[in-house]
Amino acid sequence: xxxxxEGRGRPLTLGWGAxxxxxxxxVLVVLLxxxxxPGLFTASAAQDEQVAxxxxxxxxxxxxxxxxxxxxxxxxxxxxxxxxxxxxHTQGEQVDVxxxxxxxEGELDVRLSDTERGNQDARRPVGMFLVAVSCAAxxxxxxxxxxxxxxxx
Numbered sequence: 001x002x003x004x005x006e007g008r009g010r011p012l013t014l015g016w017g018a019x020x021x022x023x024x025x026x027v028l029v030v031l032l033x034x035x036x037x038p039g040l041f042t043a044s045a046a047q048d049e050q051v052a053x054x055x056x057x058x059x060x061x062x063x064x065x066x067x068x069x070x071x072x073x074x075x076x077x078x079x080x081x082x083x084x085x086x087x088x089h090t091q092g093e094q095v096d097v098x099x100x101x102x103x104x105e106g107e108l109d110v111r112l113s114d115t116e117r118g119n120q121d122a123r124r125p126v127g128m129f130l131v132a133v134s135c136a137a138x139x140x141x142x143x144x145x146x147x148x149x150x151x152x153x
Contacts, residue, residue, distance in 0.1 A: 022142040026135030033131050051113045054082065054097045062087040071095070073110060075103050082108035 058070035069084045084097060096113040 022139035026139050029135050030132050048101045049098045050101050051096055052099050054095050056089045056093045059089045059091050060087050082110045084110050
C-alpha cells in the first residue's frame with residue numbers, strides 16, 4: 001500500500017469510480033449509437049432516382065481499368081446519351097440502369113440498376129467496432145490519468 005507523501009493518512013487505492021464511470025459512459029455511448037439506427041454509418045439512399053431501360057451503343061472490353069460504356073436511354077420521353085460505368089456488354093444489348101428523376105441537360109451518368117454505390121453492408125459493423133474501440137480507449141486513458149495522479153500524490 002502506498003501512503004501519501006508524508007507517510008501517513010489513507011492508503012491510495014483506486015475505487016470503482018475510477019474505471020466504472022468511463023466504462024459505463026462508453027457502454028452508454030455505444031448503446032446510443034446503436035439505437036440511432038441503421039442509417040448512421042451508411043450512405044443515404046437516393047430516392048430521386050428511377051430505373052430505365054438502356055441500349056448499349058459503344059461497348060468496351062473489361063481489360064482496361066476505369067472503362068465506361070456509352071448507352072442510349074429514354075428519360076422523360078426523350079432519348080439521351082449516357083455513360084455507364086460497366087464493361088463486357090454487346091452492342092445493342094438492353095440493360096436496366098438507374099437515372100436521376102430530374103436529369104437536367106447534357107450527358108447523363110448512369111449505373112446498372114442491380115448495383116449500389118459504395119459498400120453499405122460493411123459500414124455499420126465497422127463503424128460500431130470503431131465506436132466501441134474509441135470508447136474503450138477513452139476509458140483506458142481516464143483510468144491511467146486517475147491512477148497516475150494518485151500514485152504521484
